[in-house]
Amino acid sequence: MITDLPFKQTSGNIVLVGMPGSGKTTVGRLLAKKLQKTFIDSDEEIQHRTGVTIPHIFDVEGEAGFRQRESAALEELAQRRNIVLATGGGAPLSPANRAVLKQCGVVVYLKSSVHDLWHRTRHDHNRPLLQTADLHAKLQSLYEQRDPCYLEIADIVMHTGKQSVHMLLVRLLERLAALQGSQENQEASEMxxxxxxxxxxxxxxxxxxxxxxxxxxxxxxxxxxxxxxxxxxxxxxxxxxxxxxxxxxxxxxxxxxxxxxxxxxxxxxxxxxxxxxxxxxxxxxxxxxxxxxxxxxxxxxxxxxxxxxxxxxxxxxxxxxxxxxxxxxxxxxxxxxxxxxxxxxxxxxxxxxxxxxxxxxxxLPDKELSAGLAEVIKYGLIRDVSFLEWLEANMDKLRQRDKAALQQAILRSCQNKAEVVAADERE
Ligand SMILES: NC(=O)c1ccc[n+]([C@@H]2O[C@H](COP(=O)([O-])OP(=O)(O)OC[C@H]3O[C@@H](n4cnc5c(N)ncnc54)[C@H](O)[C@@H]3O)[C@@H](O)[C@H]2O)c1
Structure with missing residues (x-):
């Protein structure tokens, strides 16, 4: 059966949204390099088109003038394919921009705490809205206003936290892969x-x-x-x-x-x-x-x-x-x-x-399946009574190699083993 997939699913685009200082440009550049896509920063694009800086546009045309230019730029950029687009922090405030970004590609919200944002932006003089005496309070009010807008359009929410950019990128790639996989392989059971x-x-x-x-x-x-x-x-x-x-x-x-x-x-x-x-x-x-x-x-x-x-x-x-x-x-x-x-x-x-x-x-030969099941039962006996009860109820399914039952048994066993390893790697 041939179906017309929406542009979002075929464009190969990834859109990054989030507060100023959430890392959209840094993560976006690395992501684009890793996935061999073109990186575009919408603020840089506006500066390039106008030939002046964002603070200058704010000075001359005010925030309203800048937002108009931003909407026009986003509408054009959203027609492109295979890009990673880092958007300005205020872009998703307008419902029209939200609709444009949502249809453009997979939307990733880089979510950071106000304290982390304050830490990262306190010496930055290129963001007109953040040039204020009480930066923390300003970020708090922007966050309260914008967070629901980001969440409304996000396909993936990544908490940036204290992890390194490298780890953030690895996790983001996993989430993107899982999302793509679930779209491509709807018949396969949930991984x-x-x-x-x-x-x-x-x-x-x-x-x-x-x-x-x-x-x-x-x-x-x-x-x-x-x-x-x-x-x-x-x-x-x-x-x-x-x-x-x-x-x-x-x-x-x-x-x-x-x-x-x-x-x-x-x-x-x-x-x-x-x-x-x-x-x-x-x-x-x-x-x-x-x-x-x-x-x-x-x-x-x-x-x-x-x-x-x-x-x-x-x-x-x-x-x-x-x-x-x-x-x-x-x-x-x-x-x-x-x-x-x-x-x-x-x-x-x-x-x-x-x-x-x-x-x-x-x-797998029956003998090897039994050897594996013996290990599975050991987790139940040694450290997980409720798992043992589940095993008793599902042993027939496991012996018949029922996929869902096997997946559950592997998951519970690995959870048990992961707990042991996390507590003492050399146990
Ligand atoms: N590193 C650890 O923490 C740890 C823990 C437990 C056991 N081990 C080690 O694991 C080894 C035992 O592992 P095992 O039981 O997997 O044995 P194995 O690797 O010998 O595999 C058993 C048999 O199944 C075959 N096989 C593998 N996959 C198959 C498939 N999908 N279809 C058909 N045949 C397949 C193999 O070729 C082999 O003949 C031992 O050496 C043991 O010391 C290590």
Whole structure:
């Protein structure tokens, strides 16, 4: 069926709204660079068109004159495609401007507290409305007037808080990807995301079906460059490697792969050396992430290789067994076996993101599903009684590989594991 999608959904535009000092220009420039869009700051555009500064327009024509020019500029800019548009803080005050911005693209509200805004703008002399004796009071009254206008048109509200611009950007890219994904893939069940809270090393775990088809949008925000190396094994490669690789390559990400022998007996230094050999001979660089595609064995080995190759490269987990989805991919324990003991050599090394695609469990042998379910039950027994009750009621569905039930079980297990890890990373 062909439907006419609204301009908003096809324009590729992102509109940033928010108070003066909320970071629209800084975030907008970085976002545009990352997504290869054109950045436009509406205030800069007005200055460019008139040849004079905003304070000068305010002096000569007053705020009303400036607002007229602003509306005219926005109306024109909103016809363009593939732009990131940072708007002036007062632009969404007029209902007509709000309608124009809302149809132009995805609207992101960068929401900051009045105190943070005061901190960021107190030495700024280029904002005519903020040249006042009591800046805090002025910001408070502007905020009260404008916040409802921003909220009315926002598709995404990002709280800027104390996080770095880099973290804000990562989170914003995730939110944009999730929004795009939900539009593109309405049949897929809702993906759920939880965050493992480890300060600046915090990372998301995405759980749901059809995630391998959405890897580009879910992984792209975490890739420093346009290259990755996928590590997998001879069982998983024929099942899922092409799906992952083709999705990434469609987004211009160059992927190479390392396919190891399958089995716990290969979780050793020889396999790690085989990974190093491939990485060195293909001149893999410090910014090239390693993606683990497989069960716990592949995850543990790839993580250890990522922790040690060039003293650490980015690491991404795509676990394909239930055990790996509920346990080994979360928490950052990586390593290999030694002839004198299992998991004796290793490192704590956190991934940037984990994708648990419930569709990969379709091909899992029954024995491996049972091993994963045993881990799930352990969370219920050890630390989550209500989860245990839920498991008792839903065990048949889980055994029949019901997607919604599996997603719920993975989510609750990961929540439990994430709590343990956040409390003590080296537990
Ligand atoms: N790092 C941690 O915190 C942690 C925690 C628990 C376990 N582990 C480690 O995890 C390992 C066990 O993990 P596991 O149970 O996933 O074993 P595994 O990685 O050996 O996978 C089990 C089998 O399933 C196959 N497989 C994987 N995905 C498949 C799919 N989607 N369809 C069909 N076959 C598939 C594998 O090739 C393998 O043959 C052990 O080495 C253990 O030490 C690590």
């Amino acid at each position: 759920q995301t939880l965050t493992v809270g480890l300060a600046e090393r915090s990372y998301p775990i995405h759980i749901g079906s059809s995630l391998l088809q959405r890897t580009a949008e879910l992984l792209l925000p975490h890739l420093p460059g346009k290259r990755t190396v996928i590590v997998t094994n001879t069982t998983v490669a024929p099942l899922y490697l092409d799906r992952l690789r083709s999705n990434l390559e469609r987004q211009g990400v160059r992927c190479s792969s390392i396919v190891l022998a399958d089995g716990e007996q290969y979780k050793n230094a020889d396999s790690i050396n085989a990974i190093y050999n491939e990485l060195l001979s293909s001149r893999s660089e410090r910014g090239t992430p390693l993606i683990a595609l497989g069960g716990g064995v592949i995850g543990d080995m790839t993580g250890f290789a990522a922790a040690t190759y060039l003293r650490g490269v980015p690491f991404i987990q795509i676990p394909t067994t239930l055990l790996a989805q509920v346990d080994s991919s979360v928490g950052g324990k990586t390593g290999i076996n030694h002839p004198l003991g299992k998991n004796m050599i290793g490192a704590f090394y956190q991934p940037r993101v984990v994708l648990a695609d419930t569709d990969t469990l379709d091909t």
